[in-house]
Amino acid sequence: MAKAKPKIQGRVTFEEDRCKGCGLCVNACPVNIISLDNNKINAKGYHPATVTDMDKCIACASCALMCPDVVITVERL
Amino acid sequence: MAIVFQKTRGLTDVETHYCPGCTHGIVHRLVGEVLEELGVLDIAIGVAPVGCAVLAYKYFNCDMHEAAHGRAPAVATGIKRVHPENFVFTYQGDGDLASIGTAEIVHAAHRGEKISTIFINNAIYGMTGGQMAPTTLVGQKATTAPYGRDEAHCGKPIRIAEMLATIDGAKFVERVTVTSPAHVRKAKKAIKECFKVQIEGKGFGIVEVLSTCPTNWGLTPTEALKWLEDNMIPYYPLGNFKRPEEVE
Numbered sequence A: 001m002a003k004a005k006p007k008i009q010g011r012v013t014f015e016e017d018r019c020k021g022c023g024l025c026v027n028a029c030p031v032n033i034i035s036l037d038n039n040k041i042n043a044k045g046y047h048p049a050t051v052t053d054m055d056k057c058i059a060c061a062s063c064a065l066m067c068p069d070v071v072i073t074v075e076r077l
Numbered sequence B: 001m002a003i004v005f006q007k008t009r010g011l012t013d014v015e016t017h018y019c020p021g022c023t024h025g026i027v028h029r030l031v032g033e034v035l036e037e038l039g040v041l042d043i044a045i046g047v048a049p050v051g052c053a054v055l056a057y058k059y060f061n062c063d064m065h066e067a068a069h070g071r072a073p074a075v076a077t078g079i080k081r082v083h084p085e086n087f088v089f090t091y092q093g094d095g096d097l098a099s100i101g102t103a104e105i106v107h108a109a110h111r112g113e114k115i116s117t118i119f120i121n122n123a124i125y126g127m128t129g130g131q132m133a134p135t136t137l138v139g140q141k142a143t144t145a146p147y148g149r150d151e152a153h154c155g156k157p158i159r160i161a162e163m164l165a166t167i168d169g170a171k172f173v174e175r176v177t178v179t180s181p182a183h184v185r186k187a188k189k190a191i192k193e194c195f196k197v198q199i200e201g202k203g204f205g206i207v208e209v210l211s212t213c214p215t216n217w218g219l220t221p222t223e224a225l226k227w228l229e230d231n232m233i234p235y236y237p238l239g240n241f242k243r244p245e246e247v248e
């Protein structure tokens, strides 16, 4: 993960093996930076959620509020 | 750097068995967060239902008790009367609370038991494979209503929040949903207010949460949120039906 640059406002981390690939966080993100990683399969057998462009994260926590499996931690940088 | 969101101590680390995108998980988290924030986690005793939340005792990080189908309010009554200093809540589905357990919830409210109930209305019997519930919408398909619920045959869906709000012993009644971050925040506020009613010794409280069952509705988790908003909210209006100031 890239080092914090001044313009970065937020960082989300996924406890990836808990993710069920439901996509609720994908739709909740206002800056559309979350997607399901189709190249990966986690321990549960799902395509886990991942962030494509962390620089755009605004630490709004919308993704975490919608996650039914408490996979996501959100930090403000 | 500041943590904006992290997992509550109100939940254990056990991974839930819920289907992907099932909103039972969101409501569990809100209950856990509220128990922690109100400082009652260590004195809380929850009563789990029969239904998909039957394993809730593994997920809430407090003492838990299992109840026979629909009987959680009766079990909670006994616990609260023996342990009035503890915080006692039930977590029940619509098959559990609005069907087989209707007598228990009505009379617990009527007696003004100082317990709190989280009522998950997903308009279906989830655990058993999608049978029609009293809350299933007219026209909604279920395994026992393959052509959709027929009003002439089964009547209209029951509105639990409105019904319980007519009972004097019920001091807090609100209906919420969890289909967006804004709704999740409102739902948490309602659960907190409801739990405070018990802590302040004012009486019975219930929060009805309109919830999804993507698996038995035959929709993706995201489609299920939209279906809930388009079909359930018009029939089951959101909002507060009763809070202590208004009844005293």
Ligand SMILES: Cc1ncc(C[n+]2csc(CCOP(=O)(O)OP(=O)(O)O)c2C)c(N)n1
Pocket: B050, B051, B052, B053, B069, B092, B093, B094, B095, B096, B097, B100, B120, B122, B124, B125, B126, B127, B128, B133, B213
């Ligand atoms: C006495 C009794 N009758 C019937 C059942 C079968 N049964 C198990 S769960 C359930 C319905 C659960 O539906 P709901 O309360 O809506 O929970 P959900 O799974 O939708 O969250 C039924 C009828 C049972 N376990 N015990």
Ligand code: SF4
Pocket: A010, A012, A028, A029, A030, A031, A032, A033, A034, A051, A056, A057, A058, A059, A060, A061, A062, A063, A064, A074
């Ligand atoms: S915190 Fe907000 S901006 Fe950042 S990934 Fe989550 S939803 Fe997107």
Ligand code: SF4
Pocket: A014, A018, A019, A020, A021, A022, A023, A024, A025, A026, A048, A049, A066, A067, A068, A069, A070, A071, A072, B021
């Ligand atoms: S909401 Fe949670 S479980 Fe669903 S895809 Fe996102 S991180 Fe995974």
Ligand code: SF4
Pocket: B017, B018, B019, B022, B023, B024, B052, B122, B126, B127, B212, B213, B214, B215, B216
């Ligand atoms: S069957 Fe329905 S209510 Fe039960 S866990 Fe699956 S989606 Fe949730």
Ligand SMILES: [Mg+2]
Pocket: B051, B093, B094, B095, B120, B121, B122, B123, B124, B125, B126, B133
């Ligand atoms: Mg149900």
